[in-house]
Amino acid sequence: MNNxxxxxxxxxxxxxxxxxxxxxxxxxxxxxxxxxxxxxGEQLLIPGVGTGLDLxxxxxxxxxxxxxxxxxxxxxxxGKCQETVGFGVMDGQVLAFPxxxxxAVLLNLILSVVPDGQRALEEAWRVxxxxxxxxxxxxxxxxxxxxxxxxxxxxxxxxxxGTDPNRHFSDMVRALPDGVIVKDEPALxxxxxxxxVLHKPVPD
Ligand SMILES: C[S@@+](CC[C@H](N)C(=O)[O-])C[C@H]1O[C@@H](n2cnc3c(N)ncnc32)[C@H](O)[C@@H]1O
Numbered sequence: 767m768n769n770x771x772x773x774x775x776x777x778x779x780x781x782x783x784x785x786x787x788x789x790x791x792x793x794x795x796x797x798x799x800x801x802x803x804x805x806x807g808e809q810l811l812i813p814g815v816g817t818g819l820d821l822x823x824x825x826x827x828x829x830x831x832x833x834x835x836x837x838x839x840x841x842x843x844x845g846k847c848q849e850t851v852g853f854g855v856m857d858g859q860v861l862a863f864p865x866x867x868x869x870a871v872l873l874n875l876i877l878s879v880v881p882d883g884q885r886a887l888e889e890a891w892r893v894x895x896x897x898x899x900x901x902x903x904x905x906x907x908x909x910x911x912x913x914x915x916x917x918x919x920x921x922x923x924x925x926x927x928g929t930d931p932n933r934h935f936s937d938m939v940r941a942l943p944d945g946v947i948v949k950d951e952p953a954l955x956x957x958x959x960x961x962x963v964l965h966k967p968v969p970d
Contacts, residue, residue, distance in 0.1 A: 767925055768881050769857065773836055775927070776816075780838035783817045791819065791875075791903075794953040794961060798874060798903040799823045801949065801963050808869040813858035813890055814876030818843025821851060831868070833858065858886045866895040873902045877938060878929050884938040891942055891966065900964040903953060906935040935962060943967060 779786075799820060804810060806827025812820060815832035816839045824830055826849060833856035834840050840853050856862055858880050871890045877883040887902075894900055907913060913921065913932045921932035939947065942964070949963035 767879070767930065769835060772879065772881075776836040777838040780817065780836065780842050783839070783842065784819065787875075788819055790954070794903050794959065795820055795874060796823055797953070798901045798961050799825075799872065801961065802870045802872060802899050802901050804828045804870055809867065811861075811863070811868040811871045811890070811893060813856070813861065813871070813873060813886065814879065815840070815843050815853075816875070818846040820872060820874055821847045824849070831863075833861070859889060861889045861893050863893045865892055866898075867893050869895060869898050871898070871900045873900065873904070875904055875929075877902060877935075878904050878906070878931065878933055883930075883933055884941070887938045888941055891964075894966050896966050896968040898966045900966070902935070902962040902964070903959065904935075905929075905931055905955070905959045907932055908957065909934060909936045931958070935960070939964075 804825050808828055810828050810830045812832045815834050830851045832851050833854045835857055837855050859882055871894050880886045924931050946964045948965050951961055953959040953961045
């Protein structure tokens with residue numbers, strides 16, 4: 767997957783995405799957002815916001831910045847928010863924000879889609895302030911599981927649909943400090959999808 771392929775695919779998905787994804791991801795989204803423990807006035811970043819299925823769940827008074835590579839997906843998102851949300855076309859692997867800007871970052875179904883999930887995670891971490899919270903809801907290979915030949919074949923087919931089911935979160939998180947994962951729990955499909963909470967430490 768590269769950005770150009772993703773742009774083409776998600777332009778096609780934009781009008782269909784909510785019908786495909788809304789219902790079976792709804793509970794996990796609510797849970798992921800509750801775990802962010804957002805307060806009014808806080809700054810939230812959502813990289814790869816897509817059609818904005820998360821937006822109606824964000825508590826009132828939170829200042830949300832929502833970015834995505836695909837303007838077609840963002841157009842769908844713009845109709846979904848009652849509150850003021852700042853939208854922008856942006857590559858989640860190269861965020862145009864200064865360090866430590868956001869109180870919270872939500873990474874729902876994006877680390878398995880961008881060409882380089884580790885880079886996108888590190889960028890999100892960079893713009894999160896010390897003491898800030900990050901939540902990831904996505905599908906990953908279980909950490910102890912190596913990909914089998916069957917799974918590789920399945921993965922190469924699914925990648926053509928714009929998402930990679932064979933990534934390990936443990937590979938992506940490697941460059942972050944130890945001990946930042948405070949929760950990692952199964953969400954959907956018997957743990958293929960997980961919700962992971964990370965807290966950025968405050969330096970001594
Ligand atoms: C599976 S959708 C998830 C959308 C949304 N986060 C959700 O939970 O429904 C993946 C999204 O990632 C976006 N995307 C793909 N590559 C990207 C990149 N390099 N930077 C930012 N967004 C990207 C796609 O346009 C698409 O909207």
